[in-house]
Amino acid sequence: KLPEVVIIGRPNVGKSTLFNRLVGKRLALVDDQPGVTRDRRKGEAGLLGLEFEAVDTAGWEDEDDASLPGRMRAQTQVSLKGADAALFVYDSRAGLTPLDEEIAQWLREQEVPVVLIANKAEGNGGESGILEGYSLGMGDPIPVSAEHGEGVADLYSALFPLI
Numbered sequence: 001k002l003p004e005v006v007i008i009g010r011p012n013v014g015k016s017t018l019f020n021r022l023v024g025k026r027l028a029l030v031d032d033q034p035g036v037t038r039d040r041r042k043g044e045a046g047l048l049g050l051e052f053e054a055v056d057t058a059g060w061e062d063e064d065d066a067s068l069p070g071r072m073r074a075q076t077q078v079s080l081k082g083a084d085a086a087l088f089v090y091d092s093r094a095g096l097t098p099l100d101e102e103i104a105q106w107l108r109e110q111e112v113p114v115v116l117i118a119n120k121a122e123g124n125g126g127e128s129g130i131l132e133g134y135s136l137g138m139g140d141p142i143p144v145s146a147e148h149g150e151g152v153a154d155l156y157s158a159l160f161p162l163i
């Protein structure tokens with residue numbers, strides 16, 4: 001059985017773009033169970049020869065529901081169950097937002113090793129946002145560009161020891 005790696009973060013940081021880059025055309029199944037697992041996609045991922053099952057989540061999405069935080073956590077918690085590692089993605093161009101901080105705090109309470117990903121860092125962009133990532137206390141942020149395929153080797157180096 002391949003190790004399982006869950007991609008987590010607030011909306012629009014590039015989780016699905018990263019998932020698509022890691023999984024490419026090998027998307028195995030679209031998990032369309034109703035309820036908590038809605039929008040969860042799984043696929044066999046390859047990263048410089050490192051193979052794992054990647055899970056894309058949308059757990060912090062629906063912003064118009066008042067009872068949202070609990071439900072979002074529940075949804076993401078389902079995805080985290082049995083996961084070997086999490087990729088916590090934020091947007092280095094936007095910098096950290098209160099929702100990023102909230103997710104980070106929640107994630108620190110979970111028993112899963114986390115790689116912090118500073119996405120949208122192509123062309124050395126998002127420098128100050130990358131530095132902000134250190135304040136989360138989740139290790140060094142790994143600058144990547146999911147869209148342009150940059151930072152792959154650093155992501156490999158960070159993930160490899162965890163899975």
Ligand code: GDP
Pocket residue numbers: 009010011012013014015016017018119120121122144145146147148
């Ligand atoms: P998700 O909501 O976290 O799944 O985010 P998406 O993968 O849907 O991406 C949200 C937006 O960010 C889209 O417009 C993407 O094209 C854009 N995006 C994703 N990755 C990058 C990146 O590495 N650089 C830039 N500049 N934009 C990106």
Ligand code: MG
Pocket residue numbers: 015016017057058
């Ligand atoms: Mg998405």
